[in-house]
Amino acid sequence: MAVFGIDLGTTYSSVAYLDATGRPTVIRSREGDASTPSAVYFSTADSVVVGTKAKDTAVLEPDLVVDLIKRELGRHLTLRMHGESFSAEEVSALILRRLVADAAEATGEAVTEAVITVPAYFGLAERAATRRAGELAGLTVIDVLSEPLAAALSYRVGESGEDSAILLYDLGGGTFDTTVVRVSAAGLTEIATGGDTELGGVDFDERLAEYVVEAFCAEHPDVSHPFDSPATVQDIRARVEEGKRRLSEEDEHTIRIMHDGRVTRVSITREEFQQLTVDLLDRTIEVTRQVLAAAAERGVDRIDEVLLVGGSSRMPAVAERIVTELGHRPRLHDPDLAVARGAAWYAFEETYRRLAASGDETAASRMASRSGLDAAAEERIANRVIRRVTARGYALTPRPGAELADGAQLVDVVGAHDALPATVSKVLASTAAGAGQLDFTLLEQTAAGQPSQSRYAPDGYRVIGAGAVRIPGDAPAGHTATLTVHLSGSGIPTLSAVDADGAPTQVAMNLVGQGTVPTAAARERIADIKVS
Amino acid sequence: MPDADETPNALGPLRAELVVIRAQLTALSHLPDRLAELHKSVAREQERAAFREEIIDRLHSENQQLRRSEVEAALEPVRAGLYRLYDYARRESDRWALAGKENPDQHDPQSDASLYAMFAGQVGALFAAFAEETIEVLGRTGVEPFDVAKGERYDMALHRPVDTVPVDDPAWDGLVVETVSSGFVRGEQIARRADVVVAQLTGR
Numbered sequence: 001m002a003v004f005g006i007d008l009g010t011t012y013s014s015v016a017y018l019d020a021t022g023r024p025t026v027i028r029s030r031e032g033d034a035s036t037p038s039a040v041y042f043s044t045a046d047s048v049v050v051g052t053k054a055k056d057t058a059v060l061e062p063d064l065v066v067d068l069i070k071r072e073l074g075r076h077l078t079l080r081m082h083g084e085s086f087s088a089e090e091v092s093a094l095i096l097r098r099l100v101a102d103a104a105e106a107t108g109e110a111v112t113e114a115v116i117t118v119p120a121y122f123g124l125a126e127r128a129a130t131r132r133a134g135e136l137a138g139l140t141v142i143d144v145l146s147e148p149l150a151a152a153l154s155y156r157v158g159e160s161g162e163d164s165a166i167l168l169y170d171l172g173g174g175t176f177d178t179t180v181v182r183v184s185a186a187g188l189t190e191i192a193t194g195g196d197t198e199l200g201g202v203d204f205d206e207r208l209a210e211y212v213v214e215a216f217c218a219e220h221p222d223v224s225h226p227f228d229s230p231a232t233v234q235d236i237r238a239r240v241e242e243g244k245r246r247l248s249e250e251d252e253h254t255i256r257i258m259h260d261g262r263v264t265r266v267s268i269t270r271e272e273f274q275q276l277t278v279d280l281l282d283r284t285i286e287v288t289r290q291v292l293a294a295a296a297e298r299g300v301d302r303i304d305e306v307l308l309v310g311g312s313s314r315m316p317a318v319a320e321r322i323v324t325e326l327g328h329r330p331r332l333h334d335p336d337l338a339v340a341r342g343a344a345w346y347a348f349e350e351t352y353r354r355l356a357a358s359g360d361e362t363a364a365s366r367m368a369s370r371s372g373l374d375a376a377a378e379e380r381i382a383n384r385v386i387r388r389v390t391a392r393g394y395a396l397t398p399r400p401g402a403e404l405a406d407g408a409q410l411v412d413v414v415g416a417h418d419a420l421p422a423t424v425s426k427v428l429a430s431t432a433a434g435a436g437q438l439d440f441t442l443l444e445q446t447a448a449g450q451p452s453q454s455r456y457a458p459d460g461y462r463v464i465g466a467g468a469v470r471i472p473g474d475a476p477a478g479h480t481a482t483l484t485v486h487l488s489g490s491g492i493p494t495l496s497a498v499d500a501d502g503a504p505t506q507v508a509m510n511l512v513g514q515g516t517v518p519t520a521a522a523r524e525r526i527a528d529i530k531v532s
Numbered sequence: 533m534p535d536a537d538e539t540p541n542a543l544g545p546l547r548a549e550l551v552v553i554r555a556q557l558t559a560l561s562h563l564p565d566r567l568a569e570l571h572k573s574v575a576r577e578q579e580r581a582a583f584r585e586e587i588i589d590r591l592h593s594e595n596q597q598l599r600r601s602e603v604e605a606a607l608e609p610v611r612a613g614l615y616r617l618y619d620y621a622r623r624e625s626d627r628w629a630l631a632g633k634e635n636p637d638q639h640d641p642q643s644d645a646s647l648y649a650m651f652a653g654q655v656g657a658l659f660a661a662f663a664e665e666t667i668e669v670l671g672r673t674g675v676e677p678f679d680v681a682k683g684e685r686y687d688m689a690l691h692r693p694v695d696t697v698p699v700d701d702p703a704w705d706g707l708v709v710e711t712v713s714s715g716f717v718r719g720e721q722i723a724r725r726a727d728v729v730v731a732q733l734t735g736r
Binding site: 020021049053056057059060230231233234235238258260261365366369370372 | 576579580583584586587590591616619620623624627628686688689692693694695696712713727729730732
């Protein structure tokens with residue numbers, strides 16, 4: 001049985017698995033593409049279209065097409081489509097269902113287990129929402145893995161067994177991320193991460209489009225503006241994308257713009273293109289410097305290798321600039337699909353490790369041999385550990401009717417960049433008799449001093465969950481219970497509590513954006529929707 | 533009868549032989565374990581070998597398929613360029629043909645307006661010929677164009693919407709009002725959807 005790795009992207013998503021030769025293989029969509037636009041068109045409340053056709057339909061039905069939904073995971077969002085409500089998790093689940101259907105069709109196997117990747121900066125609520133999206137899509141989510149770690153795995157870092165520090169520079173279509181990862185024989189550890197969600201390859205395309213259109217208008221001021229014609233706009237978009245690609249391979253390229261019976265030939269050198277977009281590249285370098293400084297604060301002050309991820313990192317200016325800034329010639333290999341491939345590797349390895357850990361060594365061995373791995377590779381996989389850290393810090397605060405045992409207003413659960421998994425226990429006490437429960441809020445750190453949007457969170461925090469610990473209804477004021485928060489290796493929280501006498505007691509928490517409908521019922525609802 | 537004094541000497545070699553036999557028996561007692569290990573190892577190697585054979589069969593079959601689709605893949609960028617050339621030629625043909633119908637002076641075939649209309653008509657015809665030639669070349673690569681009639685219902689499998697126009701007549705809602713670029717089919721497959729402008733009811 002194959003296990004799959006899914007790169008659930010903001011604009012495009014991909015799915016890969018380890019094929020019979022033990023190599024990660026990206027599955028082509030039914031349109032024949034290596035990735036599928038992460039767009040959903042609700043043709044009715046119980047029938048949706050996912051992918052290219054959905055993206056195109058935004059021209060006709062902008063209110064019925066949802067894109068960039070990944071940005072809403074772990075946040076309060078309810079979309080109304082044909083009178084029905086959909087959360088970000090549910091929309092993401094529909095995208096996953098399409099990917100899973102394509103994978104099942106391509107491999108001839110049922111797709112039931114998968115690893116789903118998330119950006120390194122995703123916090124606890126976003127990761128939990130991603131996992132739930134997978135579950136709503138009918139998947140058993142093996143793990144939720146950070147994209148930089150997946151990309152690093154696709155480059156097979158750490159195979160030599162030597163300790164090193166690597167920088168992943170990920171310039172995608174719409175976002176930029178960069179992460180420092182420490183690599184050792186024991187595994188991979190994220191050290192520091194940062195990014196710009198408003199910067200990507202599309203910004204470079206727009207600069208080039210503006211440049212060629214300006215040249216056209218200067219030469220033909222007496223005809224209509226090229227952007228007034230849908231046909232010309234489509235054509236310019238295609239020409240500019242091709243031009244950017246060609247300028248990665250050639251020193252000079254000529255783009256022809258034909259509109260309203262007029263033609264303009266715009267010759268542009270690679271150097272001129274780099275000048276046009278230098279400020280965009282500067283922004284990525286500035287973020288990279290900040291991440292390197294954060295890594296240095298955590299003891300990693302030397303980078304041994306730089307890996308490029310994301311299609312836009314093919315631009316030669318990226319590699320040249322990294323050489324200038326860091327003195328390293330970066331590695332570039334299949335940057336568009338590195339995350340999906342790495343997720344497939346991880347899905348395979350993690351499943352192998354779990355089988356071996358459960359004592360089913362025969363199944364683990366068979367899995368390895370059916371993927372062409374020898375005994376040495378098996379041993380390497382068995383011993384590899386992926387060590388994660390929290391992207392942000394988390395804290396607990398009591399709600400009215402409850403207080404922390406020491407009277408503090410807020411107590412840290414874990415700090416930013418603390419190692420995962422982590423388990424922390426805190427004592428809560430009731431402030432009045434007969435409360436029946438101790439209410440609390442889970443907070444996530446935002447930028448220092450950033451004004452809070454909620455009365456339950458101080459500045460510098462946002463509310464990501466609210467919950468309650470049950471205590472006896474006749475308990476007097478001051479009755480205590482101990483709340484334990486366990487964050488899994490992938491940053492997913494689970495809670496437990498014990499009463500003052502040490503007996504387990506009920507605890508419940510809702511994360512922001514997570515529906516109150518039980519997973520099984522929500523899954524059934526998503527399963528009833530036709531996805532094409 | 534052997535001499536009593538000779539018995540110990542006679543038994544000496546036998547004892548030595550017995551020690552050897554005992555050692556051999558001890559070694560043989562590990563044999564089942566060794567055999568089991570060997571069996572396990574051979575079984576695993578057999579499984580891997582069988583699986584390798586399966587992979588070779590699969591790779592062979594995929595290789596055959598790839599060879600067949602190699603030509604198709606090589607043609608794709610050529611087709612993309614030809615589609616674009618066809619779009620330009622047809623767009624210009626339509627534009628010049630329209631210009632040729634505008635403002636001809638019916639009373640004076642030698643007037644500037646009439647001469648321009650005649651010239652525009654000829655240029656339009658020339659571009660139309662370029663478009664036809666391009667279609668023929670595309671036809672040799674296995675794709676055929678399909679046109680979309682004005683008033684045809686929008687179908688996302690066949691059409692790609694690039695713009696909308698507002699209409700007051702509900703009967704036109706969701707119908708194609710203009711084809712910006714023709715679509716193409718390869719056999720029963722849609723090779724390229726047609727770019728269309730779709731009517732939308734005002735205030736919907």
